[in-house]
Amino acid sequence: MNINEIIRGRRSIFPPQYNEKPVSKEFIKMLLENANWAPTHRLTQPWRFKIIQNEAKDRLGTFLSDTYTDITTDQDFSPFKHKKIISNCKAASAIIAICMQRDAKARIPEWEEIASTAMAVQNMWLTCTAHKVGCYWSSPKLINYMDDFFDFEEGERCLGFLYLGHYDQDEEIQSKRDAIDNKVEWL
Template sequence: MELKKLMRERRSVHQFENKPVPVELVTELLDTAVWVPNHRMTQPWRFVIIQGEGRHKLAEIVRKFREANEPDPQKAKEIGQKLYDKFMSVPMFIAVILKVNDNAAIAEEDYAAAACLIQNFSLLAWEQGIGMVWETYPLLKLEAFREAFGVQPDERIIGSLHTGYPGKIPAGQARVSASERLTVMA
């Protein structure tokens, strides 16, 4: 597919088919996605894939967290189950884990490079008929989530990429053209 068309047609997917995504294909896409601008070539990322039965652990963490933070016990169980089911409907989770650099300038550059990597992966996956959404929910900071993904003390999860074959593709949303927000100084 032509890159311009691919960029305009890619969507964040929230509903997936109940069909596994081959780990080998995801690995191949990630191997290509890492070719991003990375000032100082720190390459601070690593990835953890959770799929199949491994998803139960994540879904349980979400359920327990939600139930513990809802005062109404009946509502807590309903919301907890809804979130559990939502997590179980995602075929694959890919955690993008970043080594945290103590130098603020390098840490910012590293995050920017990792964001580019996620965008590359998103486009490469879309080209293969695979959808995803980059999630940054606060739960990623929970110790239980960090433990589930094997995150070390000097690392952070910058995104959970919910990945699978699209069950529903959302309509595109209009964008403000760059020309409307462009200033040229000569």
């Protein structure tokens, strides 16, 4: 695939679409290495990743579903969402917690470090697309409670989860975009 095909072929492939085939440790290492080459102002390299596999996925699923139960009012509680939290963790071959480490000297605005981390995730996403591995970035409200699950460094926080899994590619997953001409002003 050329770069244009990879970019335009990038899709969210959700955990229910994953099959049982495991994503290899070597592939995850390649993802992380590609993430490491994202743009970063003043070389703060703010991206941090925590790889969750095997029994740790079950612990994460339990933690997230319990936290959802604790923070949700009875009238807003959704048994479907509660079950989905657990099943997404089980369905993924691996889950990467996407974290951002704020520059201790605050030399650049925080939004730039968040943007750098997002670009690192885009590198991973495009790598998954090129290798026909499914992934999905989820950033639920529950990420605000992850300091009860992970041991974060000072200034580190979770920005979401990248779910990974192989999927059956029998059907093409379509996406659409509005015309770029509607979003550009030439001066």
